[in-house]
Amino acid sequence: MSEGCRPFREQLGPLALGHLPDPEVASVRAHVDGCADCREELRALEEAAGALALVDPELLDEPLAPPRGLGDRIVSLVREERLLEQRRRRRRLTGLLAAAVLAGALAAVTLGIAHDPGVRVLLEPQRGGLEAIPARLVERPWGTEVRLEASGLPAGRYVVWLREPDDDRVPAGSFDAVADAGEVVLASALAIDGAVGIGVSEADGTTVLYGHLRD
Amino acid sequence: MDPTATLRGEPGIRAAYAAYGAELYGFAVRSLGDPGLAEEAVQETFLRAWRHSERFDPEVASLRTWLFAICRHVVVDLARRRAARPLVADAVAPEAASADDVDRALTAWQVEEALRRIGEDHRRVLIEVYYRARPYAEVAAELGVPVGTVKSRVYYGLRALRLALEEMGVEG
Numbered sequence: 001m002s003e004g005c006r007p008f009r010e011q012l013g014p015l016a017l018g019h020l021p022d023p024e025v026a027s028v029r030a031h032v033d034g035c036a037d038c039r040e041e042l043r044a045l046e047e048a049a050g051a052l053a054l055v056d057p058e059l060l061d062e063p064l065a066p067p068r069g070l071g072d073r074i075v076s077l078v079r080e081e082r083l084l085e086q087r088r089r090r091r092r093l094t095g096l097l098a099a100a101v102l103a104g105a106l107a108a109v110t111l112g113i114a115h116d117p118g119v120r121v122l123l124e125p126q127r128g129g130l131e132a133i134p135a136r137l138v139e140r141p142w143g144t145e146v147r148l149e150a151s152g153l154p155a156g157r158y159v160v161w162l163r164e165p166d167d168d169r170v171p172a173g174s175f176d177a178v179a180d181a182g183e184v185v186l187a188s189a190l191a192i193d194g195a196v197g198i199g200v201s202e203a204d205g206t207t208v209l210y211g212h213l214r215d
Numbered sequence: 216m217d218p219t220a221t222l223r224g225e226p227g228i229r230a231a232y233a234a235y236g237a238e239l240y241g242f243a244v245r246s247l248g249d250p251g252l253a254e255e256a257v258q259e260t261f262l263r264a265w266r267h268s269e270r271f272d273p274e275v276a277s278l279r280t281w282l283f284a285i286c287r288h289v290v291v292d293l294a295r296r297r298a299a300r301p302l303v304a305d306a307v308a309p310e311a312a313s314a315d316d317v318d319r320a321l322t323a324w325q326v327e328e329a330l331r332r333i334g335e336d337h338r339r340v341l342i343e344v345y346y347r348a349r350p351y352a353e354v355a356a357e358l359g360v361p362v363g364t365v366k367s368r369v370y371y372g373l374r375a376l377r378l379a380l381e382e383m384g385v386e387g
């Protein structure tokens with residue numbers, strides 16, 4: 001901007017808005033016509049002035065803050081979708097591998113194919129003389145894999161089942177507790193989402209351990 | 216925010232929402248006229264951004280521009296869906312917003328947002344002399360400044376507006 005532009009520069013704002021009184025318009029126009037800098041400046045200001053027309057001024061004072069918690073909701077939606085995606089990927093993988101070892105369903109169980117840590121639950125004693133034992137339930141395409149730590153149980157035969165919301169029991173298999181039995185791996189056809197609890201009974205049907213999964 | 220921050224992770228989504236969530240929400244409210252639907256639009260925008268985060272290229276467009284482009288699509292989809300089934304039977308069925316309507320709303324929203332970004336003094340005189348069509352002398356008296364100052368604020372206000380629009384990537 002040259003020194004000669006100075007008296008005209010700030011007139012360009014009102015000129016762009018069409019607010020300059022006629023007598024002033026003439027002199028400002030005369031300068032602008034002969035000055036490329038001011039012509040360019042005026043063009044830019046007129047562009048901004050044109051943009052003003054798009055806005056409803058009543059709306060300017062209206063606060064438009066998004067609802068509180070929207071950001072958190074978005075993050076949890078993303079988290080959910082990521083989990084679903086991971087599960088789908090794992091199912092595909094597990095499905096493929098399980099098909100390969102279909103000869104023995106149990107083989108698939110014991111392989112512990114995917115590294116799904118599963119759901120951990122503590123089986124609480126339902127009578128005296130027992131200690132709580134940890135169990136792990138893992139979602140599988142064919143149902144639920146059940147892993148429990150049998151070392152602490154008195155010797156004998158035990159039956160394991162998953163409880164459905166209507167109290168029906170879906171068997172997960174049986175095992176003999178022996179000294180140092182270690183981890184026992186069993187399988188139930190009930191999907192993990194369909195189970196509300198997991199129980200261990202003695203051969204006569206008395207429940208001796210029970211773990212609550214959900215209400 | 217760091218423009219190269221990955222949208223793939225939760226921190227990236229959180230940062231993008233902190234930076235642009237409010238603006239996107241404002242645009243969605245203006246174009247859909249319904250806060251509930253606008254909320255849905257913003258959620259969907261970030262979900263789509265997350266799903267397609269590998270397509271975001273900061274060399275091509277800023278994160279803001281990219282998110283607005285997604286949001287524009289989402290708003291057009293939602294407006295069509297709403298027009299297809301008005302929620303309340305006896306309510307006046309909203310006119311089907313065309314993509315052109317949404318584009319107009321988007322530009323208007325950007326200008327509104329740009330007006331919020333310029334200084335309070337500048338915004339004030341533009342509102343008084345342009346939208347309220349008040350005489351410069353009256354505005355000057357009210358603000359306790361010479362008329363020349365009002366004129367100069369109009370000039371600098373328009374310049375600042377122009378700059379803000381440029382920064383937002385709004386075509387002149």
Ligand SMILES: [Zn+2]
Nearest residue numbers: 005035037038
């Ligand atoms: Zn000049």
